[in-house]
Amino acid sequence: MALPLEVLHDEQLGQRSLRSLRAFAAGEVLTPFRALATYDRPAQLTLQVSEDEHITLLPSVLTFTNHSCHPNAFFDVEQWQVVALKPIAAGEPITFFYPSTEWTMAEPFDCACGSPHCLRRIAGASQLPEHSLQGQRLNPHITRLLQRASRQR
Numbered sequence: 796m797a798l799p800l801e802v803l804h805d806e807q808l809g810q811r812s813l814r815s816l817r818a819f820a821a822g823e824v825l826t827p828f829r830a831l832a833t834y835d836r837p838a839q840l841t842l843q844v845s846e847d848e849h850i851t852l853l854p855s856v857l858t859f860t861n862h863s864c865h866p867n868a869f870f871d872v873e874q875w876q877v878v879a880l881k882p883i884a885a886g887e888p889i890t891f892f893y894p895s896t897e898w899t900m901a902e903p904f905d906c907a908c909g910s911p912h913c914l915r916r917i918a919g920a921s922q923l924p925e926h927s928l929q930g931q932r933l934n935p936h937i938t939r940l941l942q943r944a945s946r947q948r
């Protein structure tokens with residue numbers, strides 16, 4: 796089965812993005828994923844899948860999934876699936892909320908997603924005030940790390 800996703804390369808902005816090739820219903824699986832390799836610390840292109848594991852992604856096009864503060868997809872690191880958080884139209888950019896998987900990030904950046912709730916500076920979940928994570932679906936390792944951090948405060 797062909798992957799219903801493609802990478803677009805914006806030559807002017809020098810940016811790549813992932814787009815859906817068909818419509819998805821909320822809750823539908825866009826694709827399963829797995830690890831190409833596993834590391835013990837974050838790098839620019841890794842996804843954090845537990846407290847201490849960071850993977851490079853297969854299928855590799857998932858590497859180009861951009862961040863949004865108002866995402867339409869979620870990397871479920873327990874089920875190893877990318878799932879739609881809301882209905883996604885064919886041709887729509889696929890985005891996820893990076894702090895939903897990342898506790899700290901190798902390369903924090905300034906977000907310009909355009910959401911009225913944009914957090915501006917995107918680093919890992921450890922760097923964000925707790926209220927800014929409200930309403931976001933988070934993976935269990937991030938929830939556990941947040942609970943641990945709040946007990947230590």
Ligand SMILES: [Zn+2]
Pocket residue numbers: 863864865906907908909910912913914915
């Ligand atoms: Zn944003």
